[in-house]
Amino acid sequence: MSELVTFGETMLRLTPPRGHRLSRVDQFDVHVGGAESNVAVGAANLGVEAAWVSRLPATELGERIAYALRGEGVEPLVTWTDSGRVGTYYFERGGVPRGRDVVYDRHGTPIRDATPENVATERIRAADVFFTTGITPALSSQLVETTASLLEAANEAGVTTAFDVNYRRKLWSPAAARSTLADLFPSVDVLFVAERDAREVLGIGGETETVARDLVDDYGFETVVVTRGEEGALALHDGTATSRGTYPTETVDPLGSGDAFASGFLAERLDGASIPDALAYGTATAALKRTVEGDMARVSSGEVRALVENGEGPDIER
């Protein structure tokens, strides 16, 4: 039985070498990423039994994704399809003052047709925690329905449900997102949301703690975690708010650090930790992730624990 099961789209990420441009690219590094599988990978590397539910075309490229997840210790619960393509996204790193650039190519991926019947719903129902994000229902109208059904199914089965808003402007409008999410939120126990998304998508502004309290009041979440980029995060649980700043980082790759945060938070909660400890753990996991290439948090619980305890990585131990 898996402790953490996630559901969502995972793609191949194609990245040019540092300082090179997509419009001139001669070589791509290949990574595998998707918010929900990233959370599963982060948790698995931190010691949680984790699985990921999705649909992929039965091609070498679909197998490439399953291979990546298996290696990281995540069980890929994949429904293989005869048609459709593997999604890709192109990530150009950038650097000040040039912004980063991501070109998504999500055309025709099989997850758009996912229903509770054609994915491993029974494994979701058997989990301790079920996690998905706002990207999933943004991909197709079928997925709005399916996401709702899976959250409800998890709820009914007594599984803790966790959800990261993860608003994607390229996929839907704030209004469309808000309306869909409002329907899903009653089935969600733990909500992760960027303060900006709370304001711009959900229409909830003000002080960070107020945002969290308003979210709990409006939707009845058990736990709300509001993330504020480099300014840290705030968790509200049982009426108590806890805040925490971030660690300074030498960032090698920023993608996936929000997912790393969620994985660290959830892993520590699954381990029975308090909210402040989970917040510290999530923050440290995100900081460590930023020093590693790729979207995945290839970070061990020993490293996270050392960072939480010492406030910095060890010297070279020799």
Place this chain on the structure above:
Amino acid sequence: MSELVTFGETMLRLTPPRGHRLSRVDQFDVHVGGAESNVAVGAANLGVEAAWVSRLPATELGERIAYALRGEGVEPLVTWTDSGRVGTYYFERGGVPRGRDVVYDRHGTPIRDATPENVATERIRAADVFFTTGITPALSSQLVETTASLLEAANEAGVTTAFDVNYRRKLWSPAAARSTLADLFPSVDVLFVAERDAREVLGIGGETETVARDLVDDYGFETVVVTRGEEGALALHDGTATSRGTYPTETVDPLGSGDAFASGFLAERLDGASIPDALAYGTATAALKRTVEGDMARVSSGEVRALVENGEGPDIER
């Protein structure tokens, strides 16, 4: 005024390092390829003024394709679109006894919606030779119509039309191909066809020369070139058949060698050469292409001429 104008789809080609598998790939070399742009590139490198007509999305990846063609000396006559994606294909080299593997990802490319009105038709009408292939009409029903219209427009404008059958099993059935091609052929002056495609798609078998004669009889081509893989090619023109074998090669990259053949043949014809000379030139261009990475014939006319004359490349000249 361009001498040679081609029309068709061009994609990014993603290739793992030698001996690596798509299902385990960590790095891709990026090339640009498409039968019709390959022919334009080959001809341009041989000294012909060449242009390529197509539609691409206005993204960094669309610009990547235009950049590649400009560099090779081909004028990219691109209609830039706001939506759609750049096609990609994944090429795993293989090696005996493992076959090569190509995974096409042509979903949602803007050329599918090309009409004579939304591409640079006027440049086709002003060319000396217009070239396209059987891949183009296989991509959409709109493209069946558009290909027909462009061939007719070229014909009317007195442009020589050249067409490579290039049958792709993954795109359409032999029957569908045959029916569509039969409609296009009356507008075609110069036909390139693999002996296998003549037999399996067009239903014309027998001795190679017979195949060529039957094609001329059935469709009234001015010139027919039947290619036979490693066994060489036969050209039929004005009732006279000429045959030629291939050169032994140490193949680095086989993709695009058929296109290289067509580019060499057409370049030499545009230069006023006889059919036997054009056949020799095409054969040599194809052989040289196979020693070079990527789909494009990065081969100079000096090299082709030296090979035709000496039967082999020069010693290291030092």
Place this chain on the structure above:
Amino acid sequence: MSELVTFGETMLRLTPPRGHRLSRVDQFDVHVGGAESNVAVGAANLGVEAAWVSRLPATELGERIAYALRGEGVEPLVTWTDSGRVGTYYFERGGVPRGRDVVYDRHGTPIRDATPENVATERIRAADVFFTTGITPALSSQLVETTASLLEAANEAGVTTAFDVNYRRKLWSPAAARSTLADLFPSVDVLFVAERDAREVLGIGGETETVARDLVDDYGFETVVVTRGEEGALALHDGTATSRGTYPTETVDPLGSGDAFASGFLAERLDGASIPDALAYGTATAALKRTVEGDMARVSSGEVRALVENGEGPDIER
């Protein structure tokens, strides 16, 4: 329950780029290899549920090995140790007339101290097939004992035992090997042995079939497979001998092709196939492996089946 469980040492393989020498090397490609894990990987990629039993130091490099196996679909049943090192071997490709070169560095690896108590013996007893090789008992005197115990334990539990002689001159003398192997053979059901090892180590020469028959007579194996390098292999089972030649290959990496053979043979047998079919399957798996970098048979059952049926890989299917 795993169908195939293997036991043995797995190392990091460090390989310079093609044409570069170990004595001047600036860069290594990193692969993971070991006869017994190679067999598990080959079988897993062919669809068999496979696991590998071993001991590794609890370092990043030990985890590197587990990661590789998980990715390939093999369950790593590892006892993690506080001391000892990860074995490495350095492989310089060579090329005619320069021979290949392998420098093993097996000092101080934890598997040397493996006992039935400190490895996952219960998983061996629950398998359908248990596989190990003559390398394992060659590593330490403790491993002579442990290998014997594990084979017996498997035998008692009704597990089919398979064993590849895999004689390594750098590890022990022919005499030492012969004496140890003779003690192990009574517990072995399926024996793989190179004809040269049969002659030079086991002292059994003559025609290939005679060698097989003598081995069955001497030790009572259920099945004997004698491999003859590029000349193919012969299997003897139930008194019937079957021979099969090899496929011509463009070899990218020869290491692990013997293991690929064993994995193909065993996978097909586990699938209920006849000895001739298993022989064909093993031969094809080995041929395909040679076209792929690394020791592991990253080869699918679809590819193997196509090769067995067609005698060659598919053309580029496009």
Place this chain on the structure above:
Amino acid sequence: MSELVTFGETMLRLTPPRGHRLSRVDQFDVHVGGAESNVAVGAANLGVEAAWVSRLPATELGERIAYALRGEGVEPLVTWTDSGRVGTYYFERGGVPRGRDVVYDRHGTPIRDATPENVATERIRAADVFFTTGITPALSSQLVETTASLLEAANEAGVTTAFDVNYRRKLWSPAAARSTLADLFPSVDVLFVAERDAREVLGIGGETETVARDLVDDYGFETVVVTRGEEGALALHDGTATSRGTYPTETVDPLGSGDAFASGFLAERLDGASIPDALAYGTATAALKRTVEGDMARVSSGEVRALVENGEGPDIER
């Protein structure tokens, strides 16, 4: 008709990987650079029709340079020569406190023998703007004469002439430079000069604005742009001075940022912009260039405009 035509020497740039030394180098990245072609490339990528006039040996390496410029959208107006070599320069990146290192190898390049008769002077006379730099006359006494003739020819034809002082200590002494430049300046409309070069070469010191006014007074330029490294730039035109600071950058490659500045300034002027807008545009182009590998400003007008408007690159838009 090209809007911007430049004239000067372009070389292959050979750069070791980051942290590697020229004296130990095993691998070079190949770029193409030259102040005047850099300006043409920058302008072309910003949407200006641009061409570059020069002489190159008719070798693969000469073609390498033409290929690079074509790709970037610059028309290479090259006189191909039978003798001479392609210039090269070796760039070692360095890093604090180790300075950067450039080893030029400009021996025997054909541009040294350029005359108005053996280069594409007619294309210079047909341009909107003609641009060259102080590097060109520093290369040979013939080039002193030729540069003077081309500037005069442009002047006579009503072409705006632009000139970047670009003093190179390794090519000539301050005194020699000053004397030659003083002869050229009467034909120059728009002058770019580093404040340091103004002081050390032209002997004009004081406040930046005073330097600009003295240059206008002494030589009658229409526009003078004085650049001050990280402290920004000042433009004087029609008696009005405008200053502007630089953007903070994470510099990947500093070479060519002065050329990027000139290309941005000229592109915006050609587009009819005011001096302050051109200054902003040049500054932004230079800043963006520093984030990209190679001497060329592979930067789009959309990116420049976004930076000028927002003061920073966009967030990851997803």
Place this chain on the structure above:
Amino acid sequence: MSELVTFGETMLRLTPPRGHRLSRVDQFDVHVGGAESNVAVGAANLGVEAAWVSRLPATELGERIAYALRGEGVEPLVTWTDSGRVGTYYFERGGVPRGRDVVYDRHGTPIRDATPENVATERIRAADVFFTTGITPALSSQLVETTASLLEAANEAGVTTAFDVNYRRKLWSPAAARSTLADLFPSVDVLFVAERDAREVLGIGGETETVARDLVDDYGFETVVVTRGEEGALALHDGTATSRGTYPTETVDPLGSGDAFASGFLAERLDGASIPDALAYGTATAALKRTVEGDMARVSSGEVRALVENGEGPDIER
């Protein structure tokens, strides 16, 4: 006759690409490093005649080390052995807040059995300076004896002896180190010690100058250099203390910067410089080293001198 002779263990260093983890590594850069050979290399690149005494197995990997040192101008005085392995260490760069990670694999290296009889002791006796470090006696009890003998032999022969404490927690306890070092110190003329090692290993704390004075009082060193990481270093000689801060650096590779410091200090002393000059020279050598990949100070005396004089590297001189 070599001016500087060093004695110690040298290993292959294997480093993943930046941002990659040892537990997922696919490629290693290969460097050669060891404190004592690093000091010899640094000095040789600064113009000192230098040699390195050690023992290596007679394999391609042993030759790899000798090749590296020869290239840098150090004479490898190697006793080649028939058994044993080449030591390796795995260096993962890290980055804030993830610490750097070094996994040493020193099992079974032949230097452990070094005696004055089986290494080039006569070359040590003929040197101007003999250098070794506290790593050497930490490797085996035989090496405690041998280090003592070699230091005494050098002393007797009138050779200046220099010693860097270089405490390695993974090799021995502070108590063991202190006891052994106390026995060696009477034979040492010049001591390098990190302030932290002085405190934690030798039990000498307080102000930096006090530490140096206590060390001179306790052990009679001619010169003591106490290094304080980013806070600089203090040298005590003839009763006079000199302090110096460090240079700001953009660190590419921190390993070997302490050795670079010692090499710069000793090179300048061998050249007859004063203690303050040697301190400046050592500091500059260490700073420059940090900008270069690998453990070796590939830095020239011209560069060091320029940094000492200008306080920074030269501008790009062009």
Place this chain on the structure above:
Amino acid sequence: MSELVTFGETMLRLTPPRGHRLSRVDQFDVHVGGAESNVAVGAANLGVEAAWVSRLPATELGERIAYALRGEGVEPLVTWTDSGRVGTYYFERGGVPRGRDVVYDRHGTPIRDATPENVATERIRAADVFFTTGITPALSSQLVETTASLLEAANEAGVTTAFDVNYRRKLWSPAAARSTLADLFPSVDVLFVAERDAREVLGIGGETETVARDLVDDYGFETVVVTRGEEGALALHDGTATSRGTYPTETVDPLGSGDAFASGFLAERLDGASIPDALAYGTATAALKRTVEGDMARVSSGEVRALVENGEGPDIER
């Protein structure tokens, strides 16, 4: 005292990746090559004490060459100059039917001004064997004189002189070469000459043995070795002719195999071997060299001896 001293020009070799063209190159591998230093390197790797006399500019690139030779065990006896450049050559591999391509860039290298006074002539006089080639006098008229003087000086000092004709069409005409060589030959003891050069340059044709005899008759050589490419070589010494064929090879890099042959022959002769043994040794060294990247014979005497004895490289010894 060095046994073998060579004199000549050495350059940086820049090679694109396999299958890439110089006209499109993005990356170069850097090697160091020159006929005379290649021979020194080959001999050094075979155990001969070897040195190389030349002139180089005192730049990082000059040092790059010295570094390469030191690493291979050759003492670089370099006169460092303040001006001039390092020669480079560009090598594109090619492949059947495309020939290999070498673009030499020898402009302005300091060796052109070498005189017996400004190079290490005393080391030549102290050698056992002095070696140079016909490339050296082809570089400048000064070098015609210097080569003559050095050969005579060696002769007078009782040093064996060896000379490889190595005709380079790009450097001089057959007539010019013949006239100069005829003047040098009286000072030469051992001549290496390709059969084609003997015929086309020296005007000596006929059977191979006849060629050798005519050369001895005409010029009085002690030993003549006529090489015939893939057909082997013939040595004539003391009136006795010995022939030998070549080994089949999988060629990775053909450059430098003639130099490898000479180094093997001379190394074996210096070791006191007979002419037939030296011929075998030279042939084997050349064959092994072809399997290694770069111009240098990175081949050990153990490998050469094994090939001579077994006729092929060892199996993987494991």
